[in-house]
Amino acid sequence: MVEIPSFMAAIKESDPVFYEKIIEMREFAYKDGALSSKIKLLMIMLMDAAYGSKIGCAKISDMARRVGATEEEIRETVRLSFIMGGLNGISSGLGAYFGFDFEKNDICNKSKMITK
Structure with a gap:
């Protein structure tokens, strides 16, 4: 589901x-x-990053991990977000590295993110 x-x-x-x-x-x-659902989720994560949805990117990356996406596949997808969305794509793509904390309803390890 x-x-x-x-x-x-x-x-x-x-x-x-x-x-x-x-x-x-x-x-x-x-x-x-x-x-595969893994490839589809990586594609959706790429589009979330390109369109500026950092939280969406974090949530989808967690879903992709659960169906077998590796950290290297996540990294390569985030790299592609630069091609699709420029610096905005990279900024939003960072959410994929940290994942999503559903209890806090926020990106995990947010303190590690540079917010300048």
């Missing part, structure tokens, strides 16, 4: 039919096919 972003709760409450369609599509898109 694919993790559902927290913002989806509002959609579930206001439009349950639409919510179910989104969930069906996500599950269809994430499952193994010609591309």
Whole structure:
């Protein structure tokens, strides 16, 4: 099962039919096919980084690790985020190195990040 972003709760409450369609599509898109779910998650992580979603990048990197992505695969994907998103891509891609702390609802080891 694919993790559902927290913002989806509002959609579930206001439009349950639409919510179910989104969930069906996500599950269809994430499952193994010609591309493994690991590769798909790395691609999604790359796009999160390129579009500036540091928290999304952290969450997706954790999901990718759980399906077998190595730290080297994570690093290579973050490197590609520079090609796709320039410095913004790299800045957001840093979230992938630290992962996500669901209890704190924030990036893990945030104190190690340079925030200038």
